[in-house]
Amino acid sequence: MKILHTSDWHVGKVLKGHSRTAEHVAVLAQVVEIARAERPDLVIVAGDLYDTAAPTSDATKLVTRALSALRGTGAQVVAIGGNHDNGPALDALRPWAEAAGITLRGTVRDNPDEHLIEGVTAGGERWRLVALPFLSQRYAVRATEMYELTAAEATQTYADHVARLVRRLTERFAEPDVVNLITAHLTVVGAQMGGGEREAHTVLGYAVPATVFPTSAHYVALGHLHRAQQVLGPCPVRYSGSPLAVDFGEEENTPAVTIVEVTATTAARMRDVPVTAAIPLRTVRGTLDELAEAADPTAWLRVYVREAPRAGLREEVQALLPRAVEVRIDPEMMPTTQSSARAAQRAGRSPRELFGDYLEQRGHVDDGVRELFDTLYEEVSSA
Template identity: 30%
Template structure:
């Protein structure tokens, strides 16, 4: 059996207030081609299918289209809900989807009842563990010793899974949306925590299964041969710039895990982070190759330029983020503003004010000429 492990689709998410639906559509056309070309039997998506618990109609229609196309390409689909999803909304059509080979696992009361998918060596059991909010679940799992954290919740959920699997035997795949120890270096700005806090779960919670397909971290990560994060199919923040997008092709044989291979997905529009004065960024030929990328610019001018974003977009159409970090910081000796303006003339007051807000640059010669016309010898006319 060949499984394609993905996660964190976040359908409906915006990127700096811009829709990502068309980008997501293009990426999943490529994923559909991978399913056909690589002869994928099962696509596993480990949570955060939608970006919101109340997805838009367009987001819902796009998901329906994607799932049907993956099914038409010859793959079964197994997906779970993440902390961004509403289990009830995502799972609303689960009974109908099941008939089409699309298995939506969002309920904790059925997590120990796997979806079984056969290959030439027998059945493979797919256990879907949705994101679990301990505060809500402790009233359901009343026999649990403690239910205060994700570690507690996942520990109890996996206890139920192991109990079923001990009787069933064979090969097992676990899908879980959580934060596992060791994935810290792959976290990024776009992993927003919507429902409660997500504490860390030990890796060895998952190592006795044939494969653990994890979600929540937006960068790929290998925590053990059989325990991995696939990351998100799109870049959702500039902290993800340069990180590969794709999924893990997981091959099973009669004995269990036979191999894992990374497969890339295309990046519709790469992300670039650039630094320099505004003038440097506007004229430097070194940036010619990235003019069509998403751009986050750090502007190092000592004085903040006027209309920075508009001017930057004249060259970089998709510049969406600006940070000001002056290359020179004026040292005013620690004097308070009141001390700096005490006893000053009107002309000097303006000069001190501009020097304060302009990082040490006071009145220019041109501004001084205008002020002299208005202020004259230092008193208001």
């Protein structure tokens, strides 16, 4: 059978105040075109469909249309909730999803059969998929208790709880002549961060070893880390990565989806198909003259300016580089902070004098900034 594995769409993502809706429309349209060309039997979306737990109506419309379009290619479609998603809200969409022929799992339920999805390909191959949405630390304990596993102790780790769940949900993987699959949204020890993941959910307390997955699994489709990569484990374990760079920490990533071909008796063969529809992200450094030569109108830019700080510098950069969404002074251009012995004394000095001392300490020798401060101070004082 053939599988298309994708994750971490983050629909609704805003980049420094700039909407990326048009990019998401183009990216998801390209994912659908890849599915039409590849003709997978199954599409797995491994979490973080949205960037926020309270998506806008436009974001919801885009996600539901993309899932419907993927189903329209003839593939079975399974999507799970990630840490950015509102799991109960995704579960509330299940009646729509079931009517559309889509399997949606937002949260862990008290019935393990809810997370065991079975199907048959057009060619007659049987497959079985364990779908495990994102689990927070406290719900991991509750989930193990729901399934009447060994009592969860307060000192046990998140990885212990996830391992118990996976072990319980994969009990039927011993059955022969079935392609056994797992999809989950979590961090595996040893995997590389992609740059845009929520830090609180990627620290070691939320990481699990790849050994939680059984050798009987033919393929594990993971979401959460935004860099496409395979992780060493007892079975094929892979992150598809995000189909677009979510923030500047991901500018070196190659956005892609993963195509997997596997049978019940042969090893999974994996390959990435690049997704190129999004606007790339780049970091550039230099003086204004150097930046003018390095201007890239095709990319969102993070700019480090190698100029002394002055009033209006940000506006000059943005006029030169309209796609500059973040402008900073290069740290090498910032003077070192003066010692406290030379710091301005507050007693008996006017706000203008104190602000002038601050500017000198920071290297902002600019009369324009002083005049702006005087104007602002007069307006506040008169008010």
